[in-house]
Amino acid sequence: MKFCSECAGPVSLRVPEGDDRPRYVCDSCCTIHYQNPNIVAGCIAEWEGRILLCRRAIEPRHGLWTLPAGFMELGETTQQAATRETLEEARARVELDALYAVFNLPHINQVYMLFRGRLLGPDFSAGEESLEVALFDRDSVPWDALAFQVVAETLKLYFGEQPGGRYGLYVGDIERLSREPLRYRTRYL
Ligand SMILES: [Zn+2]
The missing domain is CATH 2.20.70.10 (Ubiquitin Ligase Nedd4; Chain: W;)
Structure with missing residues (x-):
């Protein structure tokens, strides 16, 4: 400034x-x-056991896969932001179930709040900020082409719990250990 x-x-x-x-x-x-830190709200949107991911059409991490998520707008709730981002990035309508994970990313002054949700139908397509949008199960997730550590952590937690059908609420701190090579450490409360 x-x-x-x-x-x-x-x-x-x-x-x-x-x-x-x-x-x-x-x-x-x-x-x-x-x-102050910015809040990023997003959605783990499920349809018949698979999760909606978007391939980024924008920097950073152009071409890599992410959950629909973005910065809250003024006057919004976190739930509204998560739903709006899912509509904008994946042209998908979602009903939220519950908050699933909160991640602190102090190295970039962001807090992620990710909600579980269900797609209202199998209709989705790439929004302005996405190259493509697709549904993935645990075995088909492009684990080596995920855009952010926070996405990888969330999907690991979620797919770990999916077989049992019982979901917790997680709070994690993601700390960047080095820039080159990019290394992170995640600690859960
Ligand atoms: Zn002044």
Whole structure:
């Protein structure tokens, strides 16, 4: 951030009085511009035992597979965001069942909230941000071509529980250990 969104004056990074970490503070109007993590809401949408995945038409991870998920919009609930993203990315209508997994990704300041859900019908197609959309069971999931660690973790949990038909609620922290090669560690609460 270089300029204040309130008055367009320059900002500087400093610790405001009474605070304990640096913030962007406007040099002119003194507005403190707090920055906080973004919530990504998404859906594990099942149809006859298979899960809907989208192949990304956008960066990052163009061409790799992901669950329908995206940043919440202002004024939305997490459930609305998950349903909307499924409609936008997979042109699929879904009914949510329950929250399934919350993942903290502190290295990119994101929190994922993934819901279990059921497709209302077998109608889906690639939305603007997808190259293709398809249903996968555990054996057909493109495990080596998944876009994000959070997707791999979620699918492992889900397909692990699917045979028993009983689903938990998971909270995990995904930590990036290195950039090259890309390595992560996931810890569950
Ligand atoms: Zn200002």
